[in-house]
Amino acid sequence: xxxxxxxxxxxxxxxxxxLDGFDLGAGAVHLLIAKTDTDRRTxxxxxxxxxxxxxxxxxxxxxxxYFAFPLLYASSxxxxxxxxxxxxxxxxxxxxxxxxxxxxxxxxxxSACDVIFSLSSVLLAIFxxxxxxNVVRGVPxxxxxxxxxxxxxxxxxxxxxxxxxxYTVTIGVLALVTLVVHGSLYLAMxxxxxxxxxxxxxxxxxxxxxxxxxxxxxVATIYVRPGVVNNFLKWPIGFLIPLVVVAGLLYxxxxxxxxxxxxxxLASCGYIAGMLVGSAFALYPIVLxxxxxxxxxxxxxxxxxxxHGMQVGFVWFTFGAILAVIYFVFxxxxxxxxxxxxxxxxGHEY
Amino acid sequence: MVIIGQPNxxxxxxxxxxxxxxxxxxxxxxxxxxxxxxxxxFPETDWPQNIPLLYFAYHIMVGLGTMFIAVxxxxxxxxxxxxxxxxxxxxxxxxLMFPFPYVANTAGWMTxxxxxxxxxxxxxxxxxxxxxxxxxxxxxxxxxxxxxGMYTLLSFLFLFLVRREIEHGPEPMPTPExxxxxxxxxxxxx
Numbered sequence: 001x002x003x004x005x006x007x008x009x010x011x012x013x014x015x016x017x018x019l020d021g022f023d024l025g026a027g028a029v030h031l032l033i034a035k036t037d038t039d040r041r042t043x044x045x046x047x048x049x050x051x052x053x054x055x056x057x058x059x060x061x062x063x064x065x066y067f068a069f070p071l072l073y074a075s076s077x078x079x080x081x082x083x084x085x086x087x088x089x090x091x092x093x094x095x096x097x098x099x100x101x102x103x104x105x106x107x108x109x110x111s112a113c114d115v116i117f118s119l120s121s122v123l124l125a126i127f128x129x130x131x132x133x134n135v136v137r138g139v140p141x142x143x144x145x146x147x148x149x150x151x152x153x154x155x156x157x158x159x160x161x162x163x164x165x166x167y168t169v170t171i172g173v174l175a176l177v178t179l180v181v182h183g184s185l186y187l188a189m190x191x192x193x194x195x196x197x198x199x200x201x202x203x204x205x206x207x208x209x210x211x212x213x214x215x216x217x218x219v220a221t222i223y224v225r226p227g228v229v230n231n232f233l234k235w236p237i238g239f240l241i242p243l244v245v246v247a248g249l250l251y252x253x254x255x256x257x258x259x260x261x262x263x264x265x266l267a268s269c270g271y272i273a274g275m276l277v278g279s280a281f282a283l284y285p286i287v288l289x290x291x292x293x294x295x296x297x298x299x300x301x302x303x304x305x306x307x308h309g310m311q312v313g314f315v316w317f318t319f320g321a322i323l324a325v326i327y328f329v330f331x332x333x334x335x336x337x338x339x340x341x342x343x344x345x346x347g348h349e350y
Numbered sequence: 351m352v353i354i355g356q357p358n359x360x361x362x363x364x365x366x367x368x369x370x371x372x373x374x375x376x377x378x379x380x381x382x383x384x385x386x387x388x389x390x391x392f393p394e395t396d397w398p399q400n401i402p403l404l405y406f407a408y409h410i411m412v413g414l415g416t417m418f419i420a421v422x423x424x425x426x427x428x429x430x431x432x433x434x435x436x437x438x439x440x441x442x443x444x445x446l447m448f449p450f451p452y453v454a455n456t457a458g459w460m461t462x463x464x465x466x467x468x469x470x471x472x473x474x475x476x477x478x479x480x481x482x483x484x485x486x487x488x489x490x491x492x493x494x495x496x497x498x499g500m501y502t503l504l505s506f507l508f509l510f511l512v513r514r515e516i517e518h519g520p521e522p523m524p525t526p527e528x529x530x531x532x533x534x535x536x537x538x539x540x
Contacts, residue, residue, distance in 0.1 A: 078482035085493045089500065096504070103511055148484045 001310045002300040005068035006287070008317065010280035012064055014273050016057035017128070017179075021272060022265075023051040024128075025183015027094060027121025028176065030114060033184070033198040037107075040114055041341045044098055046190040049335045051098060053328065055091065060324075067313055071145055071303035072287050079139060079147040080131070083163050087127055094120040122176065129175025133168035136279060137161065137224050138289035141296040145303075157224050161291060167224050174213040178272060181206050181252070185265040190339050196261070203264065204256040211249055214275075225289065228282035238281050245274035351377070354413070357405045362390060398467040407460040414454035421447060 026047050034040040066073045077084060097117025101110055137157060139147045152162035155169070164172075181203045188199035221228055232238045248271030255263035283289070287303060290296035304310065351373035355364035375384040389397060398404050421443060428434040435441075466472070470480040 074482075078484040081482060081485045082489055082493070085496070089496060092500065100507070146484050 001307060001314070002068075002304040003285070004314065005064070005304070005310060006280070006284060006300045009061060009064050009068065010277065012057055012061040013280075014276040016054070016061055017276060018269050018272055019054035019057060020051070021125075021179045022183045022186035023047045023054055024094075024121045024125045025179040025181065026187050027097075027117050027183070028125060028180050029184055029187070029199070029202060030118040030121070033187070033202055034195060037110065038341055039195050040110070041102075042191055042195060042339055043187060044101065045339045045341055046187055048098070050331060052095070053331060064317070068305055068310065069287060069300065069303040070305055072298050075141070075145050075147065075298060075303075076288060079149055080134070080163070082151065083127065083131070087124065087131075090120040090124045090127070093117075094124065125176040125179040126169075126172035129172035130164060130168040132175070132276075132279060133171035134163060135288060136171075136221060136228070136283065137165075137167055138291040138297070140292050141288065141290035141298065142292065143296060145296065145298055147290075159291065167220050170213070170220055171217055174210075174217045177206055177210050177213055178268075178275075181210055182265070182268045182272065185261060185268050188261040189265050192338050200256065200259065200261060200264075203252075207249075207253055207256065210252075214245070214249065227289075231282055231284060238278075241274050241278040241281060245271055245278065248272075248274055354409055357402045359401060396468065398464055400464060404461065404464045407457045407464065410457040411454050411461055414450050414457070418447075418451070418454070 026043055030040065030043055034043045062073075093116050097113045097115075097120065101113035101117075104110075134149070138161075139149055140159070140161065141147045150162050152164040153160050155162070155165045157165050157167050184199040184203040184206075188196050188203065191199065248267045248269075251267040252264055252271065255261075255267055285300045286297050287300055288298040290298075305313075351370045352364050352367040353370060355367040358365050372382045374386050376382050378384065378386055389401075425434060425440060425444060428437055428440055468476050468478070470477050
């Protein structure tokens with residue numbers, strides 16, 4: 001049962017990155033490819049109806065963690081206290097940037113909101129990459145299962161790690177590039193004309209960087225935590241996951257050449273899902289490795305909630321998941337297709 | 351039941367109480383002569399820390415809530431009798447009431463969070479057992495000030511936008527038309 005909950009949390013995190021990932025990516029390229037006010041309102045309208053729903057996957061994943069693995073929740077939310085609060089601030093600022101822009105019809109205000117939206121999206125993408133890298137690399141857990149990590153030390157991977165070191169920053173940059181591509185492709189899919197062309201061109205231009213960083217990330221991960229290959233050797237079916245990742249990358253290139261925006265976006269989804277599922281698969285059954293003593297590592301077994309709770313929770317989770325799926329199908333169907341913004345001043349819409 | 355008074359922590363009584371006898375028994379147990387357990391029957395280690403503040407937070411919440419129910423009942427009655435938009439005094443009351451829901455909300459939240467002390471989970475886990483030992487006081491201050499700053503900015507923004515909306519005023523009344531029977535007129539506010 002703990003394994004099922006591990007998979008549920010992994011899937012929810014992956015859903016978050018897939019869905020809110022394109023909002024963050026769109027935010028990151030907002031200033032870069034959306035030049036005019038009409039362009040910018042188009043970008044905001046493309047993510048407007050869905051971004052807050054997407055964000056809820058993060059909260060839901062956190063809530064599920066609290067329910068299914070309370071000790072992991074307690075340990076990681078204390079240990080990552082400051083960076084998590086910073087993520088919260090950035091999420092607030094992003095929401096302000098998106099939702100307050102159209103409240104005042106003033107150029108200076110609109111520019112300020114655009115910058116807030118864009119900057120917080122860039123930082124969130126890097127933070128989330130670094131967060132995942134921290135979980136893969138491990139943290140200095142003590143015998144009670146708690147830890148403290150400063151934001152940075154000497155940027156080396158060793159015994160006194162910071163949240164940011166060369167490894168986590170590398171993965172942070174990989175996450176940023178990945179989400180920029182993801183968000184650009186989403187925008188390309190949702191827009192027309194010059195915006196569409198610029199978005200597609202940016203995604204294609206970043207493809208080599210994405211491939212390079214993925215390779216570097218893989219090598220660095222194996223160097224930092226050689227144990228990540230064990231599960232793949234133990235259950236060779238796991239090698240299907242890197243296959244999905246490589247296929248996603250290749251099709252991303254092909255679809256980009258053919259100007260198939262939807263195909264390219266789906267390829268990016270496949271790539272991201274593969275990367276995240278691969279990380280979860282490699283970690284299992286560990287959920288937070290210890291850099292101090294391997295025995296202090298938090299696993300799904302020593303952090304899980306009671307067996308009865310897990311079973312009852314599973315029943316209710318199923319209902320909740322069905323409702324969430326219905327909601328998401330409904331909202332994405334309602335707002336399918338390209339977005340249009342009428343020229344000139346608009347009312348209370350983006 | 352004491353409607354309002356001033357808690358005196360030295361004598362452990364309420365000063366200048368305005369009383370309605372037996373009311374609390376009825377509200378709590380649906381019986382006029384039921385015995386309500388006082389705070390003094392619980393060990394002092396299980397008391398919330400700041401009882402006067404808690405007392406006032408709770409009474410502000412309940413007092414304002416009762417006021418809202420009364421005002422809404424009167425306004426609803428006037429709306430039903432189609433006299434609401436003509437009653438200047440009631441419109442004045444409604445306009446002046448607008449800050450109080452925020453006060454009541456805040457007071458209610460304070461009641462919940464102070465009233466639960468010293469428990470995080472009632473009877474199972476105390477607050478001092480629940481805090482993060484790995485988070486330094488400096489970190490807590492840093493984030494507290496950060497939140498305070500961000501919320502201050504947001505409050506100003508909120509007040510500014512609300513002010514603009516109020517200055518904008520209600521939309522002009524539509525041309526008078528004989529009210530259709532059996533239907534309430536919609537409010538003329540956007």
